[in-house]
Amino acid sequence: MKLKSKHLLGLEGMSRKEINLILDTAETFKEILSRPIRVVPTLRGVTVVNLFYEPSTRTRISFELAEKRLSAEVVNFSAAISSSRKGETLKDTVRNIEAMKTDMVVVRHQASGVPYFLTQCLDSSIINAGDGAHEHPTQGLLDLFTIREKYKNVKGLKVVIVGDIKYSRVARSDMWGLSIMGADVSLCGPSTLLPVEIDKMGVKVYSDLNKALVGADVVIVLRIQLERQKGGLLPSLREYTNKFGITKDRLKRLNENFTIMHPGPINRGVEITPEVADGPHSVILDQVTNGVAIRMAVLYLLSGGEGKVE
Numbered sequence: 001m002k003l004k005s006k007h008l009l010g011l012e013g014m015s016r017k018e019i020n021l022i023l024d025t026a027e028t029f030k031e032i033l034s035r036p037i038r039v040v041p042t043l044r045g046v047t048v049v050n051l052f053y054e055p056s057t058r059t060r061i062s063f064e065l066a067e068k069r070l071s072a073e074v075v076n077f078s079a080a081i082s083s084s085r086k087g088e089t090l091k092d093t094v095r096n097i098e099a100m101k102t103d104m105v106v107v108r109h110q111a112s113g114v115p116y117f118l119t120q121c122l123d124s125s126i127i128n129a130g131d132g133a134h135e136h137p138t139q140g141l142l143d144l145f146t147i148r149e150k151y152k153n154v155k156g157l158k159v160v161i162v163g164d165i166k167y168s169r170v171a172r173s174d175m176w177g178l179s180i181m182g183a184d185v186s187l188c189g190p191s192t193l194l195p196v197e198i199d200k201m202g203v204k205v206y207s208d209l210n211k212a213l214v215g216a217d218v219v220i221v222l223r224i225q226l227e228r229q230k231g232g233l234l235p236s237l238r239e240y241t242n243k244f245g246i247t248k249d250r251l252k253r254l255n256e257n258f259t260i261m262h263p264g265p266i267n268r269g270v271e272i273t274p275e276v277a278d279g280p281h282s283v284i285l286d287q288v289t290n291g292v293a294i295r296m297a298v299l300y301l302l303s304g305g306e307g308k309v310e
């Protein structure tokens, strides 16, 4: 089986079969990553551009490692030291890069819709590495992979996403991905940080974290974007922590074999306490490890590769 599109813009609208294809392919790559020699020739001759207009640690390094482990040629673009600082438009920038014979673009941008825009002006395969508050599909996929790895099946699990839902692309990709795979998804956060279109999303919404957590299997904690406080959307970080912080005490409400996730970067002591983030139920670093296998699978499949679905 192959993916229908040569682009990955988001998880919204993807089929369960396509998501399973990516997750199953990532399992194969994870096994390869456990070998002493972690490089395969799969993307030899393919040139990938990592186009990052926003800061990133995990996603940028993870894509670069995935590309190198597939033997692709890698070009890293950083907006801060590029001619975009001299006023060059995004369209001119990407068309000039593609004129040097590149094949795939991994893009992170502060504006929602930029990955789609690139599909309209380039022939390259486009991968969304996070666009505004829209989607972060490879984060959604690596979260699904990490949950599936622990529980074998995502279907029927109760997953609570806590925090700044309104401005979170991770929340959107997680919500779409988890819903497609049959999880029971709930959202919880301050009313000022919940999206207005929330009623149409087909998920449960809680304003009381203590109620949201009852019987949950997985809690995905989102980073509180500290700039929201300056925008008047949060009264104070202390109040946020009191009402929505994930503390050891609150974990008593969860199912026995529960899991704590966070996409990073973490504000320790704000949305999650260090003892929970580093505790025995946290899979935060497993998420990061799995990100490389997921991105290898996405790069391989978008370049026309075939995989088997169980």
Ligand code: CP
Pocket: 055, 056, 057, 058, 059, 060, 130, 136, 139, 263, 264, 265
């Ligand atoms: N999870 C995530 O997107 O982290 P980075 O911003 O460091 O890439």
